[in-house]
Amino acid sequence: FKNINQILLTETLSHCISKGYEYxxxxxxxxxxxxxxxxxxxxxxxxxxxxxxTGNDNAYCVNMSTPCVLSLDLxxxxxxxxxxxxxxxxxxxxxxxxxxxxxxxxxxxxxxLSIDRNMVHERLIRKICKENNVPIEPQNNRxxxxxxxxxxxxxxxxxxxxxxxxxxxxxEKFFNPDMKSYRIDAFPYYLDLxxxxxxxxxxxxxxILVDDLLHKGYRIKALDPIxxxxxxxxxxxxxxxxxxxxxxxxDSQNRDVDCAYYIPKLRLWFNENAxxxxxxGDALWRGHYPKRNLLPSVNYILPYAAPSFIKGTSKEAIYxxxxxSIENSLEILxxxxxxxxxMYERKLTLYSMGHxxxxxxxxxxxxxxxxxxxxxxxxxxxNDLELLRRLKNFLE
Numbered sequence: 487f488k489n490i491n492q493i494l495l496t497e498t499l500s501h502c503i504s505k506g507y508e509y510x511x512x513x514x515x516x517x518x519x520x521x522x523x524x525x526x527x528x529x530x531x532x533x534x535x536x537x538x539x540t541g542n543d544n545a546y547c548v549n550m551s552t553p554c555v556l557s558l559d560l561x562x563x564x565x566x567x568x569x570x571x572x573x574x575x576x577x578x579x580x581x582x583x584x585x586x587x588x589x590x591x592x593x594x595x596x597x598x599l600s601i602d603r604n605m606v607h608e609r610l611i612r613k614i615c616k617e618n619n620v621p622i623e624p625q626n627n628r629x630x631x632x633x634x635x636x637x638x639x640x641x642x643x644x645x646x647x648x649x650x651x652x653x654x655x656x657x658e659k660f661f662n663p664d665m666k667s668y669r670i671d672a673f674p675y676y677l678d679l680x681x682x683x684x685x686x687x688x689x690x691x692x693x694i695l696v697d698d699l700l701h702k703g704y705r706i707k708a709l710d711p712i713x714x715x716x717x718x719x720x721x722x723x724x725x726x727x728x729x730x731x732x733x734x735x736x737d738s739q740n741r742d743v744d745c746a747y748y749i750p751k752l753r754l755w756f757n758e759n760a761x762x763x764x765x766x767g768d769a770l771w772r773g774h775y776p777k778r779n780l781l782p783s784v785n786y787i788l789p790y791a792a793p794s795f796i797k798g799t800s801k802e803a804i805y806x807x808x809x810x811s812i813e814n815s816l817e818i819l820x821x822x823x824x825x826x827x828x829m830y831e832r833k834l835t836l837y838s839m840g841h842x843x844x845x846x847x848x849x850x851x852x853x854x855x856x857x858x859x860x861x862x863x864x865x866x867x868x869n870d871l872e873l874l875r876r877l878k879n880f881l882e
Contacts, residue, residue: 492530512547531598534594556585565842609726615650638696687718693719729750763870764849784849785849820864
């Protein structure tokens, strides 16, 4: 495992949170040569040192009552062979540490739970196979379970579950230009949601729905009327992260729900890829689909949008998070551009981003504002970073 310290800490704390614990104190009894890496991991999760009379800094504490969650999912939007490229992995490791540090500055002393996407996949696959009464290892004689698994978010999308009929639904969150409202619809150039649901119904099997997160429930609220209209039998909904609010929504719909991680009082959640311009984000709808495979999107950071969902913290912390996100995106894109140049002996431009990214995106700049497809994404990102720095005087 990469980052085994972080994975062990996340698994331990998430178990404690699900049982109702709200505070954690860490006191080290491990040999000194291992403590530096452990302390670094603790700080990146929001732990702060406990003052002691002896000056010993081996004790740390954190408030777990209302944690923030960071889903480490950037690798899922990168294609092979770049996903496991060594230079990209080094840049990603540094970028993650900076992003985690920036998130801990939002609410000092409060937990930032960094969840590894591979651990979520493993837990979900086990739960899906258990619900479908099939083993998690592929069998020589293929015998499928009675249910069809339907991922309708980003998680497990375009993946096959062992010994289980799997059919993804392709959905996207579309913001209106004013960013005050949004809707859930089919991903560009896929069948509309009703046609996708009818395709699921054609399997004539009970359905196991799978999503990344269930908190406000905007995806399931959009799909629920269509599923009922088409008489689709939902056996269970299984999600990566479930909050108490999400569980109440499922109870109101009389749905059976299970999860990989139960975080009752979830304060905020962040998807790693959505923080980075030209890498992730949510689509922005201007009345028509893009003419090419470059989806105009918006990132909920400055200067693209005011992150109004982040409440109870300072403007300086929000600005710092925005700056770190753009700088991380710039560094990651610069590394990918270099590796692409070395591999294919040509420049990575906006025109060729589909060779590297599963769903190429670009920040929406407004109507009649067009990108030059022959330029690199890092070129435009430097302009956005310059624009952000112009706003710094407002904070001061």
